[in-house]
Amino acid sequence: MPQVVAQRFPPPQFTETSHLLPVPTEPAVRALWLDYLDIGVLIAALVLVSWLVLRRRSRSGVVGVGIFSVLYFGFWRKGCICSIGSIQNLSQALFDSSFGVPLTVLAFGLVPLLFALFFGRTFCAAVCPHGALQDLVLLKPVKVPNWLDHSLRMLAWIYLGLAVVFAATGGGYIICQYDPFVPIFRLSGSLTMVLFGVSLLVVGIFVGRPYCRFLCPYGVLLGVAASVSKWRVRITPDTCTQCRLCEESCAFGAINKSAVDAPSQPRATDKRRLILLLVLLPVLIAGGIGLGGLAGGTLAGKHRIVNLAERLQLEESGAVQDTTDASAAFRAGNNSIETLYADARALHHRYVVAARWCGAWIGLVIGLKLLSLAIVRRRTDYEADQAHCLSCARCYRSCPQELQRLGLPVPETPKPANG
Amino acid sequence: MNRRNFLSGSLRGSLMLALGGVLGAITGRAKARNTVWQIDPFQCTQCGRCATECVLELSAVKCVHSFDMCGYCQLCTGYFEPDPNKLNTAAENQLCPTGALVRSFIEDPYYEYTINEPLCVGCAKCVKGCTMFGNGSLHLQIRHDRCVNCNECSIARACPADAIHRVPADRPYQFKSRERKS
Secondary structure, three states: OOOOOOOOOOOOOOOOOOOOOOOOOOOOOOOOOHHHHHHHHHHHEEEEEEHHHHEEEEEEEEHHHHHHHHHHHHHHHOOOOOOOHHHHHHHHHHHHHOOOOHHHHHHHHHHHHHHHHHHHHHHHHHHOHHHHHHHHHHHHOOOOHHHHHHHHHHHHHHHHHHHHHHOOOOOHHHHOOOOOOOOHHHOOOHHHHHHHHHHHHHOOOOOOHHHHHOOOOHHHHHHHHHOOOOOOOOOOOOOOOOOOOOOOOOOOOOOOOOOOHHHHHHHHHHHHHHHHHHHHHHHHHHHHHHHHHHHOOOOOOOOHHHHHHHHHHHHHHHHOOOOOOHHHHHOOOOOOOHHHHHHHHHHHHHHHHHHHHHHHHHHHHHHHHHHHHHHHOOOOOOOEEOOOOOOOOOOOHHOHHHHHOOOOOOOOOOOOOOO | HHHHHHHHHHHHHHHHHHHHHHHHHHHHHOOOOOOOEEEEOOOOOHHHHHHHHOOOOOEEEEEOOHHHHHOOOOOOOOOEEOOOOOOOOHHHHHHOOOOOOEEEEOOOOOEEEEEOOHHOOOOOOHHHHHHHHHHEEEEEEOOHHHHHHHOOOOHHHOOOOOOEEEOOOOOOOOOOOOOOOO
């Protein structure tokens, strides 16, 4: 409740001069048409990259657009608003009907997902400045062991769940708070975040796109959309001859190997394992709900109002003598402590409910992951994993058929694995 | 493969419906409009975090002066240190650490105080002096020629008084004024 400002001193009565009172200046906000320009550039870049990846099959074109995106969406637009962060605005709007979302945020949140439904993750390839920046520093790719790759990828799903919990409860935008690359794009930021960003880039010289693969919550959504995409990256322009030359070409572990020559497990073992995992799924979900209920209170403590209420309770009970800036500000204002306590209780309850959902989500995700690992698909071709492929177009040139198509010299083909 | 194509086609269709549902739910319920961050000067407690928490090296928050509220005092408690040696513009008498508040003589006994914005760091020392002992005409505002409009304002996150909120972009400033009574 804003107070009336104390007018301790009367306004001046100028008698000798005719001095006019100046008015404070109002520097203008960023023009609206520039926001629309951003949306236009986003859509144009998505169209261009989708065409370059799926039609032209041009890696250099993808790199070119990537450099443009790092410069435009990164260093020029300072990485904000970005699609990754927009998840939070959208979740908050879904759970709080009074929260409005401007057109730019809607477009950055939904258009790349729509594109992913048709063309795969072409947004990741070169439109997202975070991805493009990491793609540019990837010089000496090393292979991450399969078990580690699969486990680390779970982090992104958990991160997504937590980000939605915090955004939906009004507890802040953790994706923005812990974004590693925006401080680099801004060329300023807290030391910890700059160090985090720089070390991710250093790791990214060897491990392909660590943020995109293991942390990016938007990548999770794009992956789901891309797994049912209408068109997709095909490594070979013709038919796969099982030459295995592309096997090591993917820096992101996103090529599914052909299973033509893989030894098959006896059917009974497969079946037993599947049944076990199907039984495990509800157990994992129930466990997640239980753990979520326990963690809800801790998560709620991060919320401003809950934090303030806990502090005031300490002060009221006499456990602490001094005040914090927040409690002093609260007391200085015309605020009711009972209302604050009620708000904090309601928030605490919301957090516990949200954390239970989040726990169920994490349990479900882990269970489904185990199931998907247990189900072996009999692939006859080497093909890009639709959910994990970042459409970077690196693998194309490893295929001798592609080299032939382009009229380039084809290296000596090793003996095909299946004779 | 036909079954696979059918499955992925129907999944694609339902995901498109879901995207449309999200779009409809969000645009249908709340008015989508552009917003920017701004400080409510009546809630501000001059804690000084605006100077340090902004993602920009030099904060986007600056002191502004509502001249119509100012008493044009000779002894300005926003300008001078408590118990100044002399009421002159010597640096040791000034509250402002960067000399961004400029004092100029208008006519006896009135002085005008203007802000040299490039020097101001948004530390709120003058605002505190003016609010506690004067008319409260000096106050902090986010300057939109500097603010990069982060998705989540890091000063807002740190503000102990919860004084920073998103406001409609067509009314981006909340200046104090004499008329404001609520």
